[in-house]
Amino acid sequence: MLKRTEDSLAQISFSRPHNGSLLITIAGEWRLGHEIPSVDEIRKEVGTGLQVKQVSFDAQELKGWDTGLLTFLINVIDFCSGRNIAVDKAGLPQGVQRLLVLASTVPERKDTKLAAVRVPFLDRVGNLAVAFWRGNLEMLEFMGEVLAASARMLAGKARFRLADLFIIMQECGVQALPIVSLISILVGLILAFIGAIQLKIFGAQIYVASLVGIGMVRALAAVMTGIIMAGRTGASFAAQLGTMQVNEEIDALKTFGISPVEFLVLPRILSLFVMMPLLTLYADLMGILGGMLIGVSMLNLNFMEYYNKTREAVSLNDLWVGIFSAGVFGILVALAACLRGIRCGRTASSVGEATTSAVVSAIVSIIVAMAIITVLCHILKI
């Protein structure tokens, strides 16, 4: 550790060579982090004795300096200009003089400070309500654009690259298989395990197959795949489109007369709409396999017994409900992700916000849609 001697302390002393003149002698090391005298000492000195009209400096005993000395001197100059006291900088080192000139070349702009306005509570509530309403309008506008683009696609007039569509399908379909497999097997396994504990009490272990089969095929496979897609593909869509916004790539599309909704959003919605039901079918099988692992290994059921019970319990209606839900979730995830991505701001942090918001909105909309579908199925007796 650096040992500081008395000599290296930042010090000031005062003398009055002439009437109305104050000479400030600066000595020692004036560096940031060291103890530096305060401007108050000058204020006190100026306040006592004869009126001071000019301040000058003697820096012959100055051992070293950095920004610490500069900030002190700027404070002294500010103080003196407030009292109409002239400041003679000739006694300061050349470097210090040059930096002081540089710091005062461009005067401080007074209109740059953001006014700290305290917004009343009712104003804040009002602003939030307006923002919420605008958000909804934005979403409706976006959905309208997507509907119009879909109509153009059905009429064969939409402009996007088929190659992009296939690449996105591959990314959100085939490449998602490992994670969908893992999650679905585990969900089937957990469902069977929890069911087995209860059903074993009544000697009804065989119904584990029905529980897992119906649970997975009708709802859980679609919901779990939807959530995986929201976290994996939805986040990726939002980040891709958000980054394109930051890099002005979306502006470039617009100015070439290419609709970003047609060119970027449509292939993504189409990909998820097609791949989600397929992934859900796959998740159904994986979930049933997970349940079967528990059934065969822990409940002493044999493979054929489990298989037959599953076939008996699961109806085609269950399958259609699951597939339909998956299609809906696919559209919702893609819509939420693309909306957030395309409306993203132009900074790196706004890409992060868009991604987070995309995942949250997608998951919430999946759960809400699942609830609506379940109630509708109950009413329609499906």
Place this chain on the structure above:
Amino acid sequence: MSYTENLEIEMQEKMEKTQPHIMVKDLTIAYGDFLIQRNLTFTIKKGDTFIIMGGSGCGKTTLLRHLVGLQRPAKGQVLYGEVSFWDAEPEERERIMMNFGILYQSGALWSSLTLGENVALPLNLYTDLSADQVREVISLKLSLVGLAGFEEYYPSELSGGMKKRAGLARAMVLDPGILFLDEPSSGLDPISAYLIDELILELRESLGATVVIVTHELASIFAVGNNSVLLDSEAKTMIASGDPRTLLANEKDPRIINFLTRGRGAQRE
């Protein structure tokens, strides 16, 4: 062709060159309540190389976004010929925009496409050229900007200067009537910047395009500009317009002189 016919064509070309191509009338640009520039009024003639100049953060790029239809003005008009861009029907706006070629500050190349695909996309969408013809056009445009042979490269594999040149190739792929260039030579080494300036002049001469450039690079301003507007961030409006060399020679306003002499105006006085 007879002498009189030749003369008529020549006269017509001269008339066209003096006709206002773009007119900006009393334009105010703002982000919500935050005013950026107000009362902007200037004219860009056909064949001009028009410079939008000003210090950093004064709203040059924002003004460009208003000219190319990416941002609606708070007040005022942008006229292309006789048509007020923002009052026109969407189809009319799209027709006007089809005549634009835009180079964005970052190049804004579509990152998932190769250079060749970037240049080819507008051609595939708006022309009926065969695959071979498209390849030929791509090759031509890329060689014009010194990037022949880079068709298969992705934007991420290129340097900043190469991205800008590729962006320029894409901007001129449909032979636009107006080229908008946002900071075409900023961030480039002096030789690359000089080459870009030369390229812009060459393109203006050969394509007969009107070129609108946003820049604060003095070398480029004097090398290529024959008309300009100077925006000021403190006054929040334009403080000068005209040929940059004439401004430098005749203007007395220290803000203009300081800008055009890299702050050496005071020394000159």
